[in-house]
Amino acid sequence: MRTRRIDPVNCSVARSLAVVGERWSLLIVREALDGARRFGEFHARLGIAKNLLTTRLDSLVAAGVLRRVPYQEPGSRQRFAYELTEQGEALRPTLVALLEWGDKYLPTPEGPSVIVRHRPADDEAACDEPVRVVLQCAAGHTHLHPEDICRTPGPGARFVDAP
Amino acid sequence: MRTRRIDPVNCSVARSLAVVGERWSLLIVREALDGARRFGEFHARLGIAKNLLTTRLDSLVAAGVLRRVPYQEPGSRQRFAYELTEQGEALRPTLVALLEWGDKYLPTPEGPSVIVRHRPADDEAACDEPVRVVLQCAAGHTHLHPEDICRTPGPGARFVDAP
DNA sequence: CGGCTGAGTTGACAACTTGAACTCAGCATC
C-alpha cells in the first residue's frame, strides 16, 4: 500500500479562498471592517473598477460575508449599503494576520501605517495596547514554534495517494 | 478642513496581498507548510497548470517566501526544490485563520478534514490539543470582541480626504 | 423641464488562467 495523504483539495483553506481569495475580496472586507458601507465609499477608497465592485459585493453578499441593507438619506432616494455579517467580522483575525505579516516582512521606511489596538467602546477599561494574532492550543500553550505544530486528519478527511 | 482617513492603499494588508493574494499563492504556501518541496509535488497536489506554477514559484522566491535549493536524487541529475523561508513560515497564522473560518462558515457535512494540533517533535510534552488563532493585546487580554478593537494611525500613516 | 448625484451597466480592450503539446538534460537500457 502506498503512502497516503490528506486530500489537499478537500480543505477549508481552499473553500475559504474560493470565497475571499480573489483579488479584491479581502480588501473590500478590510474597508468594511474599517467602516465603509456604501458603494461609493468602497469605490473611492480602493480605486476598484465599478463593475468589478458590483460583482464582488454581490458575491460577498451571496457568500454571507456582507449583508445588503436599504438606507435613505434625507433628500435622496433609497439606496443600499453593505455591512458585515458575523461571518464577515470573523475574517478579522485573517486580516490582522496579513497586516502583521506585511508589517514585518514588507515594511515601509516610515513604519506601519495602521496599528490595531485594544480599545473597548466604554473607555473605562481602555488598555489601548496593540493587538496581535497568536496561535494557541486548547491547553493554553502559546508561542508555538513551527515544529510544534502538525496537521492531522479530521472527521471529514479524504485521502489520496501521495505523489 | 475635511475629515481625513488613513490612506487605505498605503497599508500592509494591501502589500501582503500583492505578494500572496493571487489565486494560488496561499495554496502553494499551504502545501509547503505541509511538506511539499518539489515542482511535481505542488503540481500533483494542487492541479495547478504547470506554467502558472512556474511563475508563482518564481514570484514567491522573488518575494522571499520560498527559497530555491538544489538537490540531487541518486540516479538523477540535479534539480531544484522550493522550501519555506522564515518569512514563508510566518504565513502560518494567516492560513490557520483561513482554515478556522472555512471550518466554521463553509463546513462540509462530514466535518473538518484537517485539524491543526500542538504536537512537539519531542513527544514528551505532547499535548496534542487543537490549535486556534486568537487576537491578543500586548497586555494579555484575549477574547476581544469586534467593538473592542480599533485601527489607529501608525508612524507611517498617510492620510487622504474622506470620500 | 433640465441638470445633478449616487449607483450601477455596457462594451472594448488588456491581462491572466487553463490545458495540451512540446522541449530539454541527464540517466538507463538496449
Next chain:
DNA sequence: GATGCTGAGTTCAAGTTGTCAACTCAGCCG
C-alpha cells in the same frame, strides 16, 4: 551510440477575468 524515460519546465491557442471610460437610470432640486 541510438532510444526511451523522467522531472522540470516552456510555448501557444482558447477561454476567463479585470480595467477603464462612457453611458444609463431614478429621484431630487431649482
